[in-house]
Amino acid sequence: MKSLRKVAIIDCGGLSILPSGLQFCTALRELQLWNCPLVTSISVGGLSSLQNLSVFACPLLTSIDGLGDCTSLESLNLSDCPLLGSIPIIQGMPFLRSLKIRGCGGLSILPSGLNCCTSLQELSVSDCPLVTSIPIIQGMPSLRQLEIACAGLSSLPSGLRFCTSLEELSIQGGCFRELPLPSISCTRVLRRLTIRGCCELTSISMSSHPESEEESFPSLLVLRIEDCTSLESIIPADLQGFTCLRELTIQKCGKLKYLPTGLHCLTRLEAVNVGGLWEELDSFPDLQLPPKLFLYKLALYGWPKLKCLPQIHHLTCLTRLEIYNFGGLESLPDWLGNFEYLEALNLIKCENLKYLPTLEAMQRLTNLKTLYIWRCPLLEERCISNGPEWPKISHIGVQTRPSWFVEEDSS
Structure with missing residues (x-):
């Protein structure tokens, strides 16, 4: 044939x-x-x-x-x-x-x-636990996407700095303790960087010359650092040079004691997912996000001892707010009523949460369409029909277990 x-x-x-x-x-x-x-x-x-x-x-x-x-x-x-x-x-x-x-x-x-x-x-290599290295030595000038998700990976390819067209880099798993990311020649066009599930990783360096004022990632739109349970430091500690950033995720890094500074310079941010840091911290680190930032989503991941939210009262243009695992939080602040563009509010795994903002504050949320409440037993009981919180939310669609929610996301 x-x-x-x-x-x-x-x-x-x-x-x-x-x-x-x-x-x-x-x-x-x-x-x-x-x-x-x-x-x-x-x-x-x-x-x-x-x-x-x-x-x-x-x-x-x-x-x-x-x-x-x-x-x-x-x-x-x-x-x-x-x-x-x-x-x-x-x-x-x-x-x-x-x-x-x-x-x-x-x-x-x-x-x-x-x-x-x-x-x-x-190039995508995943779920191959015996692979310890990726043989990119001289560089691949056409390579745009590189995904590595192998538990035995011990280092990044030595020739990665010569991959001058690289736009997406995803690193998942691996057994390295330090992650020095490539030099400026590689990262000029990088748009998406994901580092996830690297349980032995203690340090991430995103600048080959920390003292240099030259931007290391001038085109980066998405930065995600997740489930790195041993991570203690992110270099640089100041992200003010990442001026094109649209999405920032730093979550479930249980040994990290701080968030990067310089977020007030990231005026193009659209989505921020942060938290799940060192559980001995008494308060959530200051986000320092720009005022009047048009965020479509802010997700805050707390830990059991937190009793209050971070100071985000200036983010009045926020459209979606998600609050996870603030174990000591008992009431939501009244300044949430100033979020005039808020359309969705998700409250998940806040076991001691009892009170929504006051009736007056809730009535100011004229664009709020959906309220998701899950694994907040005290609040759920108060939000049933004719419950103490019901007058505040009777005009809003309320779900007590969102169909889209996956339990592991709340841990």
Whole structure:
């Protein structure tokens, strides 16, 4: 079948080998192999026109042969193949743009020819616990997205500073204690930076020259630092140079005792998610956000001993406020009534919360459409129909367990 362009082999439980004539399908551009539990090897030799190769959920697959013949390959996606031990990219693939590897537990080394894939724009390696390093040495000038989520990762690629087109960098898991991010040459176009679930990480450095006034991340729009339970320091401690930032998330970092300063200079912020810091702190750190900031969302993550909210009374243009895990909070302040643009208020896991703002303050919230209350037992009881708080909220849609909420988000 010389004119065949696409082959999809899906849910073939009895199939153990691919069709013997596949190598003669010289016009084949796309090959998909999904959920074939008995297949142990794949040969794609001779498929010089192949552009897209996807292999999902083949638990006995140990090898992919002939990959070097696929000189036109643009996308390679390998997922949930736990016995796959190697990916034979030796000399590089000049047209490869996307490489995604997920759930390949037997893979310990990425292809040596990765550096020669000069057209690669997207690289994602996740759930491969034996992978300890990513072989980017000379840099990939076309790379735009890099996602690494491997528990055994001990360092960032040495050539990352030469990836001058990198726009998105996501680092999840890993066993490093310090994370020195790349030099300025790499970060000029970086737009999204995510650091999540790095439990051994104690320090993040986002500036190769802390004394320099030159902006290290002049294009950064999104900064997320989450679930780094050992994190103690973020360098620089002042984020005033991150002037393009639209979203800032620093949460669930239980050893962090402070938030970065300089937030008053971030006038383009649209969403802020902060908190879940060192539980011995008696008060929430001052956010120092600019007055009249048009935030569409502010999420505050507290801890059991906190009795009051941070001073955010100047954020009168806020449209969505979420309050999590303020264990000592008993009443909401009346200055919330000044949030004339507030449309949604979420109150979650505040066990001692009893009182909303006064009736007068609640009546000033003329744009408030939804009130979510969950795991706030004292307040929930007071907010039932004809309860003490009911007159304050009878005109608002109230839910006591939002359908979108996932319990782990409140911890």
